[in-house]
Amino acid sequence: MTKANELREMSNEQIQAVWKDAAESLFKLRLQAQTEKLASPTEVRRSRRTIARCQTILAERGKVAASSEAAAGGSEAV
Numbered sequence: 900m901t902k903a904n905e906l907r908e909m910s911n912e913q914i915q916a917v918w919k920d921a922a923e924s925l926f927k928l929r930l931q932a933q934t935e936k937l938a939s940p941t942e943v944r945r946s947r948r949t950i951a952r953c954q955t956i957l958a959e960r961g962k963v964a965a966s967s968e969a970a971a972g973g974s975e976a977v
Contacts, residue, residue, distance in 0.1 A: 906956050918953035921946045 906914055925946035931937040 903952050903956065906952055911957060911960065914953050914957060918950055918957075921949040921953070925950065 906917065909917070925943065928937060928943045928946060932940070932943065937943075
């Protein structure tokens with residue numbers, strides 16, 4: 900399980916790799932759930948939460964980058 904603190908220490912590329920792995924895992928788990936061969940139903944929840952953590956951290960970083968660009972760009976445009 901990937902904690903938010905661990906994700907924040909990673910680069911964007913590493914976070915996207917974790918996100919991709921979790922999405923693939925979630926797809927496989929959903930297939931297993933449909934065929935009623937899912938060993939642990941909590942794995943679906945863990946994958947969904949990992950994906951959500953990745954998206955949240957990447958969105959936070961995007962907002963920080965956008966606000967810093969706007970602040971730098973706003974002073975030059977005047």
